Amino acid sequence: MNENSSQEVLLFYIVCDESGSMGQNGGIEAINEALPELHATLASDPLVVDKCRLSIIAFSDGAEMILPMCKVTDIPDMPGVQEAGVTNYGAAFTLLGQAIQTDVDGLKSQGYRVYRACVFFMSDGEPTDHWEDAYNDLINHPYRPHIVAFGVDGADANILAKIATLRCYVGRDRASAGRALANVMSSIGNTIITSTSNAHSGPANIDLPASIDGFDTVPLDHL
Amino acid sequence: MALFGKQSKDGPAQSTPRSDRSSAPDVGFPDEPFGDPDLLVGNNQSNEPAVLTARVYGEKTTFGSVSWWSEKDWWKLAPEGEANDVRCQVGTYADLAVAAVSLRGNKHRLQGAVNDDSYAIAHTTGDDGRGYLLVAVSDGMGSAKHSSFGARLAAQNALRALMELLAKLPGNGLMADLTEHQAVLLSWITRKVLGYRANEFGAPTVDANEFDSADAQCTLTFAIVPTGEPTLSREAVIGIVGDSPAFLVQNARLTPIEPAKDLEGLWSSSSDGLLGATSMVITSVELEPGDGLLLTSDGIGNFLTHGDQETVLGLDIASRWKRPVGMLDFIRDASFELQSADDDRTAVMIWIDE
Numbered sequence: 001m002n003e004n005s006s007q008e009v010l011l012f013y014i015v016c017d018e019s020g021s022m023g024q025n026g027g028i029e030a031i032n033e034a035l036p037e038l039h040a041t042l043a044s045d046p047l048v049v050d051k052c053r054l055s056i057i058a059f060s061d062g063a064e065m066i067l068p069m070c071k072v073t074d075i076p077d078m079p080g081v082q083e084a085g086v087t088n089y090g091a092a093f094t095l096l097g098q099a100i101q102t103d104v105d106g107l108k109s110q111g112y113r114v115y116r117a118c119v120f121f122m123s124d125g126e127p128t129d130h131w132e133d134a135y136n137d138l139i140n141h142p143y144r145p146h147i148v149a150f151g152v153d154g155a156d157a158n159i160l161a162k163i164a165t166l167r168c169y170v171g172r173d174r175a176s177a178g179r180a181l182a183n184v185m186s187s188i189g190n191t192i193i194t195s196t197s198n199a200h201s202g203p204a205n206i207d208l209p210a211s212i213d214g215f216d217t218v219p220l221d222h223l
Numbered sequence: 224m225a226l227f228g229k230q231s232k233d234g235p236a237q238s239t240p241r242s243d244r245s246s247a248p249d250v251g252f253p254d255e256p257f258g259d260p261d262l263l264v265g266n267n268q269s270n271e272p273a274v275l276t277a278r279v280y281g282e283k284t285t286f287g288s289v290s291w292w293s294e295k296d297w298w299k300l301a302p303e304g305e306a307n308d309v310r311c312q313v314g315t316y317a318d319l320a321v322a323a324v325s326l327r328g329n330k331h332r333l334q335g336a337v338n339d340d341s342y343a344i345a346h347t348t349g350d351d352g353r354g355y356l357l358v359a360v361s362d363g364m365g366s367a368k369h370s371s372f373g374a375r376l377a378a379q380n381a382l383r384a385l386m387e388l389l390a391k392l393p394g395n396g397l398m399a400d401l402t403e404h405q406a407v408l409l410s411w412i413t414r415k416v417l418g419y420r421a422n423e424f425g426a427p428t429v430d431a432n433e434f435d436s437a438d439a440q441c442t443l444t445f446a447i448v449p450t451g452e453p454t455l456s457r458e459a460v461i462g463i464v465g466d467s468p469a470f471l472v473q474n475a476r477l478t479p480i481e482p483a484k485d486l487e488g489l490w491s492s493s494s495d496g497l498l499g500a501t502s503m504v505i506t507s508v509e510l511e512p513g514d515g516l517l518l519t520s521d522g523i524g525n526f527l528t529h530g531d532q533e534t535v536l537g538l539d540i541a542s543r544w545k546r547p548v549g550m551l552d553f554i555r556d557a558s559f560e561l562q563s564a565d566d567d568r569t570a571v572m573i574w575i576d577e
Binding site: 007009113197 | 281284286288297330365526527528529534535536537562564
């Protein structure tokens with residue numbers, strides 16, 4: 001259908017922790033309230049509608065693709081996350097890597113010009129698995145994504161800073177994880193809109209806020 | 224003189240009837256200097272005015288799915304004044320015909336910002352006695368606050384610098400002279416762009432000596448095309464700083480003069496800036512009678528080829544612009560609807576008389 005149009009496309013993945021603790025601290029409820037608002041915001045921007053694709057992965061004991069890659073106007077109702085078990089980062093990275101490979105190859109085969117994907121990774125806790133191998137596979141792939149990490153309610157800032165490739169934000173107040181995640185979702189919406197608009201200039205094309213209300217920015221590791 | 228061979232001793236060329244146009248010979252002046260007559264208001268047979276619409280490639284854009292005056296308020300005026308929704312110029316010089324258009328992109332319409340592309344066209348006689356057509360396309364970088372101003376001055380001053388060079392050619396050949404003097408030429412253009420007077424005709428309000436050159440950063444692609452004998456080929460020289468692409472248009476096909484960037488199978492839009500540059504890509508292309516040379520900003524050029532192949536749009540444009548077209552047709556062709564092609568668009572097309 002694209003017939004080698006050279007149409008440009010930006011891919012955004014939201015990866016949400018839905019482990020048990022996210023239910024107790026209000027995180028699940030906050031995300032489920034914010035996702036429809038994010039959808040409405042993105043669908044009202046004509047450039048985002050044409051140029052972006054969105055996907056959502058939820059993870060706990062395992063990982064599940066709750067929204068396969070699509071245009072925001074092709075989403076009738078935003079899915080939600082559900083409180084589940086532990087915090088398995090490795091499963092999330094494995095599924096994410098498979099999804100990026102499939103999505104990028106699929107779009108390229110249709111003639112699209114695909115920018116490097118951007119991942120918004122949200123978690124409230126420490127991983128309960130050995131996630132490093134899956135993470136290394138993800139970031140050593142030619143399609144390695146940009147990763148922005150958000151931590152709330154006692155998430156390990158050091159681990160999230162290792163995961164992030166662009167920026168890491170960690171909430172200051174453990175008591176307000178729900179409100180913090182609402183701010184995160186709002187920032188994700190703004191980032192998608194401004195990055196879409198700026199996709200003609202600069203190599204990274206991801207326009208992140210310098211700060212998010214209630215969050216500290218954690219320096220990333222140097223190699 | 225009779226440009227493009229159509230006008231004969233027996234009188235002016237006859238317009239080809241619309242129904243016969245597909246079999247019309249591929250030579251001559253454009254049949255309709257302003258474009259397809261059926262699309263001009265008042266020329267159709269019904270009482271309703273004809274409507275010019277953009278050609279759609281793939282799915283129609285969301286932005287283009289509503290009228291500019293719609294309550295969505297997507298198509299905004301620019302607070303600082305002239306937004307350059309459309310700027311166009313056509314004309315001939317010796318055995319060359321030129322059409323240029325610059326269009327504000329959907330991104331800047333939505334933001335209420337100005338078109339930050341620009342172009343300039345001039346002609347001069349070199350100290351070798353030969354006529355030269357000079358064209359420049361400049362694209363203000365989106366992150367630069369005054370990129371529209373920078374692009375305008377860069378295009379104009381690039382041509383001034385090239386005129387100076389052509390007036391005093393050291394005589395080693397244009398390519399060699401340009402290569403030898405590129406650093407001086409680029410430095411002169413940078414100084415001229417940054418030597419503005421504050422508040423003057425769209426200039427930044429801050430004083431020039433407090434101004435960061437990154438705030439007016441832009442690309443530059445220029446071409447120097449000599450006039451020539453109608454049956455002979457000639458060498459056009461092209462200079463490029465940044466990512467504004469140039470193409471040879473030959474036999475209704477497009478050939479990029481410099482390949483686009485593609486990183487690890489993923490697209491990258493990073494580009495170099497003119498201001499402060501000390502070197503550029505300098506290349507030449509042999510133009511035969513009947514050939515065309517197309518300079519564009521990336522808002523058009525990026526969508527004409529993909530990898531080493533023309534896109535559907537690229538093939539269509541190459542076919543439409545294989546010969547000079549009417550002014551309104553040229554604007555319409557550049558106003559194509561293609562999802563994600565939301566940047567400002569500039570195209571300058573130069574045709575060689577056949």
